[in-house]
Amino acid sequence: MAVRSLEASGAEALPRRGLREILAGKKARRYIDHGLSHLVLLITGFLFFLPFYWLVSTSVKPNDELFLLPPKWIPSRLVWENFPRAWNYIPFALYFKNTLYICAFNVVATIISCTLTAYGFSRIRWPGRDFLFMVLIATMMVPYQVTLVPTFLIFKWIGWVGSFKPLTWPAFTGTPFFIFLLRQFYMTIPLELSESAKIDGASELRIFLQIMVPLTRPAMATVALFTFLWNWNDFLGPLIYLSRQEQFTISLGLRGFLTRFGAQWELLMAGTTITVLPIVVLFFLTQRTFIQGITLTGIKG
Amino acid sequence: MLHLSRRTRIDLRNGLLFISPWLVGLIVFTIYPIFASIYFSFTDYTVLRPPRWVGLQNYIALFTEDVLFPKSLGNTLYYAAFALPLGMIGSVGLALLLNKKLLGMSVYRTVFYLPNILPTVAMSVLWIWLFNPNYGLFNSILQQLGLPGVPWLTSPKWSKPSLIIMSLWGIGGSMVIYLAGLQDIPEHLYEAAELDGANSWQKTWHVTLPMLTPTIFFNLVMGLIGVFSYFTQAFIMTNGGPVDSTLFYMLYLYRNAFVYFKMGYASAMAWILFIIVVSLTALVFKSSGRWVYYGGALT
Secondary structure: OOOHHHHHHHHOOHHHOOHHHHHHHHHHHHHHHHHHHHHHHHHHHHHHHHHHHHHHHHHOOOHHHOOOOOOOOOOOOOOOOHHHHHHHHOOHHHHHHHHHHHHHHHHHHHHHHHHHHHHHHHOOOOOOHHHHHHHHHHHOOOOHHHHHHHHHHHHHHOOOOOOOHHHHHHHHHOOHHHHHHHHHHHHOOOHHHHHHHHHOOOOHHHHHHHHHHHHOHHHHHHHHHHHHHHHHHOOHHHHHHOOOHHHOOHHHHHHHHHHHOOOOHHHHHHHHHHHHHHHHHHHHHOHHHHHHHHHHHOOOO | OOOOOHHHHHHHHHHHHHHHHHHHHHHHHHHHHHHHHHHHOOEEOOOOOOOEEOOOHHHHHHHHOOOHHHHHHHHHHHHHHHHHHHHHHHHHHHHHHHOOOOOOHHHHHHHHHHHHHOOHHHHHHHHHHHOOOOOOHHHHHHHHOOOOOOOHHHOOOOHHHHHHHHHHOOOHHHHHHHHHHHHOOOHHHHHHHHHOOOOHHHHHHHHHHHHHHHHHHHHHHHHHHHHHOOOHHHHHHOOOOOOOOOOOHHHHHHHHHHHOOOHHHHHHHHHHHHHHHHHHHHHHHHHHHHHOOHHHHHO
């Protein structure tokens, strides 16, 4: 409809000019267009990059160059010692270990629960399946604020508050969003594959493990990656459930660092760089899975 | 008992077994909490003593006595009114530029996308430093340009705009989604428009944007839900201050639940939030008939 409305405006202009002129004009306009686009992208890209530069440059600055006006854009010498100092200022190693434990637990548990559930929702036909799947979709619409307080109280009653358990064990009940995603993948695999395996006497569990799991590795990688990322970045969960220092995750630890040593920016930025680095490395190692994951699911980091 | 064939019975058993992890979660972590939350919202519940039924008291108090509740709602709506449209314009604009397949596109994409996956706490700590009124990046630049500094997070007037500016650093996530949407637009539409003599501006306005509206719609709905969950940045950077200018809805809910242990009050807040989000989403859905173009079904 939008295309058709243009017919009138552009059509009569064509025959008056020669073909070569039109092409030359088109090429020139293309150059201008690309040039302008590059300009805008360069400026915006520079603005987006600046905070990263400020982060890393502050973390290697000598302390006396932090508070200068105009600022020292390039530190006169690189103080790499800021990193080990920050690392030892707060028990970073312990925080890393705690965070990794939570992340690894969640990745494994989420993969197990979501693939099993997705299989039950896509590869077996049983009465009530489609109704329950609608329920699953509906639960995605419930904002987490609504369930936050009662969920906390459940964990309080069973005495799990103050341990890692509220942050890990629920992963065994799956994430509706990933179940949905995996189900979409399972639907694309021809049913005949399972049927012939069934005729050969294979059980559902065997079909799941030997056919579905190997065929849907990329989807599982996406689920694993985003589960890891969410748990690595999560703050509210650890904030609510963890209270003792030795259980802190990196996010909680970094916040503690901020509240206790607020003015030591070179150490804070070194600590922040340490926190950010694993995610940046992970991103560059798995860039394709990352971008595919967002494209597939519409989820942001 | 229903009369099911042997095959169906086996399938039913297997199906339920396979989905049992989620089924347990549904009951324990969704259905029970929803009903418990409705019940708590009508009680006075401080965890130490059993919940005491107070009827509509919590809801009445929120709307008539509590000055911080309307404040937190207003702050959140202020934030949403600027962060959502600005973020949308920015991310659609960047996606349109990146879609031209220029040289170095993957570098640009990485730079724009990367902030979006950083841990929120790390990002907040970094931005406190960037916003530092004396030695932060922004005021240093302003000073070098001969402009007066801005008090950023330390002034009630600037605190929300500061957080909105910061939110724009994270538009790379929606940008990538738009980019995917752009790549789904069939080439023949552009060819047809070119045959009709459309220039690139007309192509963007009459082909690209209408075809992108379903993606814009999706991002808008997700964004609406997102702004009401806005918490970590405000908690870390300003903790609601100065003078409650960054006390956002979720931050106030968190305080009621986990600082004052007013579980009933917090539950009432959660349900009001739910109703607001559902109504806003319904409004967007209702308006979508006018501006969302579902021609994409052709492809």
